[in-house]
Amino acid sequence: MREIHLLAELETGMRAYVVDIHSEDSMRRRLQDLGLIEGTEVVCVQKSPLRDPTAFLIRGAIIALRREDSACVQIWYGEV
Numbered sequence: 357m358r359e360i361h362l363l364a365e366l367e368t369g370m371r372a373y374v375v376d377i378h379s380e381d382s383m384r385r386r387l388q389d390l391g392l393i394e395g396t397e398v399v400c401v402q403k404s405p406l407r408d409p410t411a412f413l414i415r416g417a418i419i420a421l422r423r424e425d426s427a428c429v430q431i432w433y434g435e436v
Contacts, residue, residue: 358375358432358434359432359433360375360430360431360432361430361431361432361433362426362427362428362429362430362431363392363398363412363421363426363427363428363429363430363431364410364423364426364427364429366398366400366410366412366426366431367400367403368400368401368402368403369399369400370399370400370433371397371398371399371400371433372397372398372431372432372433373395373396373397373398373431373432373433373434374392374393374394374395374396374398374429374430374431375394375430375431375432376394376429376430377392377428377429377430378428378430379425379428383425383428384428387425387428387429390414390419391414391415391417391419392414392429396414396415398412398413398414398429398431399412399413400412401413401418407423408422408423409421409422409423410423410426412426
């Protein structure tokens with residue numbers, strides 16, 4: 357069984373795959389528009405000194421997300 361984590365917990369240099377997004381409709385849509393859909397590979401590129409925001413590599417683009425937004429995204433470490 358897969359162990360589910362939150363994108364906000366991903367450490368620099370680690371990669372994971374999106375499982376689901378748990379957020380209100382407008383934020384869910386925004387995150388999906390950024391490429392965070394089920395099965396998408398995400399790599400944590402860099403965390404700011406206070407760990408907010410964090411830069412992620414998503415579908416070839418570097419996207420900075422606030423901790424509160426990345427905490428809505430469930431991830432899984434492993435192959436799709």
